[in-house]
Amino acid sequence: MSSATIILWCITAVLLLFSWKAGPETVNRGFHLAWATTKQNTLLIFLAFLIVGFVNILSPQELVKSWIGPASGWQGIILAEFLGMLLPGGPYVVFPLIAILFQAGAGLAPIITLITSWSTQSLLTIGFELPFMGWRFTLIRWGMGLLIPLAAGFTAVILWG
Amino acid sequence: MTINIKKYRIHFVLLIVIIFLGIMAFTQGGWDQVLAGIKDGLSILLQELPLLAAAFLTAGFLQALVKKEFITRWLGREAGLKGILLACLGGGLIPGGPYAYYPIAGALLKSGAGLGVLIAFVTAKNLWSVSRIPLEFAILGTTITIRRYLITFLIPPLLGLLAEWFLGGSITKIEENAQQ
Numbered sequence: 001m002s003s004a005t006i007i008l009w010c011i012t013a014v015l016l017l018f019s020w021k022a023g024p025e026t027v028n029r030g031f032h033l034a035w036a037t038t039k040q041n042t043l044l045i046f047l048a049f050l051i052v053g054f055v056n057i058l059s060p061q062e063l064v065k066s067w068i069g070p071a072s073g074w075q076g077i078i079l080a081e082f083l084g085m086l087l088p089g090g091p092y093v094v095f096p097l098i099a100i101l102f103q104a105g106a107g108l109a110p111i112i113t114l115i116t117s118w119s120t121q122s123l124l125t126i127g128f129e130l131p132f133m134g135w136r137f138t139l140i141r142w143g144m145g146l147l148i149p150l151a152a153g154f155t156a157v158i159l160w161g
Numbered sequence: 162m163t164i165n166i167k168k169y170r171i172h173f174v175l176l177i178v179i180i181f182l183g184i185m186a187f188t189q190g191g192w193d194q195v196l197a198g199i200k201d202g203l204s205i206l207l208q209e210l211p212l213l214a215a216a217f218l219t220a221g222f223l224q225a226l227v228k229k230e231f232i233t234r235w236l237g238r239e240a241g242l243k244g245i246l247l248a249c250l251g252g253g254l255i256p257g258g259p260y261a262y263y264p265i266a267g268a269l270l271k272s273g274a275g276l277g278v279l280i281a282f283v284t285a286k287n288l289w290s291v292s293r294i295p296l297e298f299a300i301l302g303t304t305i306t307i308r309r310y311l312i313t314f315l316i317p318p319l320l321g322l323l324a325e326w327f328l329g330g331s332i333t334k335i336e337e338n339a340q341q
Contacts, residue, residue, distance in 0.1 A: 002212070003256065003292070004212060004256035004257040004258075004261065004292060005211050005212040005215060005257070007256045007257075007292075008212060008215035008216060008219060008255075008256060008257055008261060009211075009215045011215070011219055011255075012215050012218045012219050012222065015218075015219060015222035015223065015226060016218075016222060018222075018226055019222050019225060019226055022226065026225050026226060027225075029224075029225040030218075030221045030222035030224075030225035030226070031218075031221065032221070032225075033220070033221035033222075033224045033225055033268075034217045034218045034220060034221025034222065035221070036221075037217050037220055037221060037264060037267070037268070038217045041264070043172065044171060044172060044175065045206070045213065045260060046206065047172065047175040047176060047179060048175060048260070049202045049203065049205055049206040049209075050179050050198075050199060050202040050203075051175065051178055051179055051182060051202070052201075052202050052205055053198045053199060053200070053201035053202020053203065053204075053205065054179065054182035054183060054185075054186055054198035054199075054201075054202065055182065056198070056201045056202075056205075057186060057194060057197050057198045057201055058182065058185055058186060058189065058198075090258055091293050091296050091297065091300075092296070095296060095297060095300040095301055096300055098300075098301060099300050099301055099302075102301070102305065108304075108305065108308065111305060112305070112308065112309050112312060115301075115305075115309055116288070116309070116312075116313055119287040119288055119290075119313075120284060120287045120288065125258075125259040127175055127178070128258075128259035128260050128263045129259065129263055129283075130171045130174065130175075131171055131263075131267075132263040132264055132266060132267030132270075132339065133263060133266060133267060133270065133279075133335075133339050134335060134338035134339035134340075135170075135171070135338065136331070136334060136335045136338040136339075137270070137276075137279065137335045137338070137339065140276070140280070140324065140328055140331075140335075141280055141283060141284075141324075144280070144320060144323065144324060145284070145320070148313070148316055148320070152309075152312045152313055152316075155312050156308065156312060159308075159312075160308065
């Protein structure tokens with residue numbers, strides 16, 4: 001079991017304790033709301049994980065590796081923003097790949113853009129965002145976020161060349 | 162009938178993506194590859210079930226516990242910078258992938274949190290993520306990690322403020338949209 005799971009279960013336990021102190025009605029309401037959210041999203045979560053599975057076996061990592069290698073400067077930064085969106089998986093998958101790219105000669109600025117874009121613009125996480133937040137929120141957050149990885153990359157160029 | 166279509170709009174979007182990816186997998190390696198993709202997705206889902214259960218319970222109890230007045234005062238539109246900073250802190254500290262933090266963000270949205278607060282929460286989760294720091298240092302090294310954190314440190318509160326400032330009024334529409 002991952003540390004994230006353990007920490008989140010601890011948070012759940014604390015919330016449960018508070019609900020228990022607040023009375024049985026709050027506990028019931030908590031379970032009821034949790035169940036309602038689960039029922040409403042089971043199919044969507046299932047579909048989102050199917051997308052994760054397909055993306056995993058299509059391994060866009062290879063694509064990212066072959067593209068970002070030689071590119072540098074502002075072209076590298078723009079490319080890194082797009083590639084960051086395509087990078088699937090958690091930090092355990094993505095950081096080793098980024099480390100390889102850095103060792104292969106990718107500049108600091110594209111690398112920072114790549115990490116930032118993977119963090120905020122990842123297309124794969126949208127599958128989990130849409131069910132809970134709706135398309136309107138997703139559009140606003142993702143749309144506003146588009147400039148962030150670029151800004152981070154260009155700031156890196158200004159500060160550290 | 163139109164209500165039904167609206168209700169399943171997101172299902173359709175995800176399904177279209179799945180079909181598209183399925184075709185790509187098929188052209189790459191036939192049915193074996195398609196089956197491998199399905200298997201891979203299901204095994205990750207199974208592996209993440211304990212985390213999903215904790216996330217849904219947290220979302221449920223948050224909604225049950227937190228009084229509307231508390232959300233309005235600390236995380237609602239009137240909370241201003243205070244609410245946005247609080248959301249950044251929460252986002253930075255919460256562990257787990259998108260299937261863990263989006264149910265919680267959804268619970269906050271339903272309970273009356275403002276747009277700036279929600280944007281700050283999600284962005285801080287993505288950029289500050291405390292649980293990711295040790296791994297980032299270990300794999301990417303000190304230089305990249307420190308510089309990356311320095312450059313993106315102000316973005317979560319800044320983006321939250323900007324969102325609240327320009328689009329904060331649309332939160333009711335966003336909430337209705339998420340309920341569908």
